[in-house]
Amino acid sequence: MPAARDLDPGASPAHFFGAEVRRAREAAGRTLADLGGLVPCDASTVSRIESGLLSPTERFAAACDEAFPQMGGWFTRFYNNSRKWDGPYPRWFADWVDAEARATVLRTWEPLLVPGLLQTPEYARALFRAWQTTGDEDEVEQLVMARIDRQRIFGRANPPSFWAVIDEGVLRRCIGGAKVMQDQLAHLAEMSERPLIKVHVIPAEVGAHIGLLGAFAIAGFADDAPGIAYFESPDEGETTTDSATVAKIILTFDTLRSETLPRGASRDLIMKVAEEYGRDLA
Numbered sequence: 001m002p003a004a005r006d007l008d009p010g011a012s013p014a015h016f017f018g019a020e021v022r023r024a025r026e027a028a029g030r031t032l033a034d035l036g037g038l039v040p041c042d043a044s045t046v047s048r049i050e051s052g053l054l055s056p057t058e059r060f061a062a063a064c065d066e067a068f069p070q071m072g073g074w075f076t077r078f079y080n081n082s083r084k085w086d087g088p089y090p091r092w093f094a095d096w097v098d099a100e101a102r103a104t105v106l107r108t109w110e111p112l113l114v115p116g117l118l119q120t121p122e123y124a125r126a127l128f129r130a131w132q133t134t135g136d137e138d139e140v141e142q143l144v145m146a147r148i149d150r151q152r153i154f155g156r157a158n159p160p161s162f163w164a165v166i167d168e169g170v171l172r173r174c175i176g177g178a179k180v181m182q183d184q185l186a187h188l189a190e191m192s193e194r195p196l197i198k199v200h201v202i203p204a205e206v207g208a209h210i211g212l213l214g215a216f217a218i219a220g221f222a223d224d225a226p227g228i229a230y231f232e233s234p235d236e237g238e239t240t241t242d243s244a245t246v247a248k249i250i251l252t253f254d255t256l257r258s259e260t261l262p263r264g265a266s267r268d269l270i271m272k273v274a275e276e277y278g279r280d281l282a
Contacts (some may be wrong), residue, residue: 002239015052017061022050024068038063045141054142054269057149058118075130095239096217103219105161107253110215112173114184115164116147117154118191118199123184124148146189154197162197165256167211168204171273178280185274189267199268200260211256 025035025076032043032050037044039060048054056064056079064075100106100117108115114123121144128143153159174181192199202209216231232240240246261269 006072007118013078014049014055017056017075018050018052020074020078021046021056021064024064025050028068030067035063035067038067041145045145048089048138048141054138057145059152059156060145061148068108087166093237096230096237099219099230099239100150102221104158104162104222105220106217107163107165107209107220107250108215108217109165109253109256110170111167111211112187113175114166114169114188115217116169117151117162117215118164118188118197119147120180120184120187121148122180123175126180130175142174154191154194159196161256163253164197164199165202165211165260166199166255167202168269171201171270174277178277182274182277182281185270185277189270189274192263192267192270198263199266199270200257200263201266202205202256202259203261203269206259209259212253216252218246218249 010184021035025032032046038044045054049060058076058079061079063076065071065073068075101145106117108117113119113127116124116238119127124144124147125140128140132140154162160265171185175184188199191197202211214232216229218230219230221227226241226243227250228239228241229246229249230237231249232238
């Protein structure tokens with residue numbers, strides 16, 4: 001855990017936010033673990049945020065307002081209003097995160113990886129370490145926090161209906177080792193039992209199909225707002241509200257879904273592969 005260090009609150013929004021968190025926490029006599037328990041996150045993550053090494057998530061800011069009501073909601077206001085804030089997501093991804101949070105129905109296709117909204121922290125951490133080039137563990141932890149924070153949409157009062165179609169290869173691509181995969185697939189199967197979460201697997205014997213062109217996701221809204229589609233490109237993702245493009249991607253999703261195993265059979269396959277990873281650990 002990083003040792004407490006002097007900060008320059010004017011250096012960046014992250015440093016200013018972190019300095020205020022530390023000041024409020026120490027004045028209230030709370031420990032790092034006390035504050036982490038409200039997020040939830042571990043004490044080392046709170047320490048990194050206080051040190052300006054990690055940018056907070058919206059949930060972290062809200063937890064600070066809960067912990068320090070005497071601040072009058074300052075932490076959330078600062079998080080939302082800072083014009084220099086880069087936030088926990090790349091700028092090109094921010095529009096999609098906003099759409100995800102407002103959607104009443106989400107559809108996603110993944111040919112390579114477990115969808116981000118269904119990933120465990122350990123699976124996400126293994127991915128970010130593989131993609132990262134600087135060796136900066138603080139950056140990795142910030143990305144993991146942001147990814148897990150997105151999953152809060154399933155805990156809100158009216159969660160979205162979520163349809164995930166994945167290729168069988170996703171289950172068999174070993175990310176982070178057998179233990180990480182066993183836990184990830186068990187989590188995937190557990191989430192698929194929720195009434196509003198449907199996970200369908202395209203079995204390997206299908207062979208070539210239209211989804212091999214790349215991953216995408218679609219957000220739909222109850223207020224007749226235009227749907228939003230997100231799809232990946234080599235360097236960064238893109239979002240679009242073009243009605244013709246969104247309609248084409250929805251048709252592609254429906255075509256892929258027609259190739260899948262039924263919901264129960266998909267869950268059985270997920271658990272079968274999880275058990276295979278368990279045998280590798282024996």
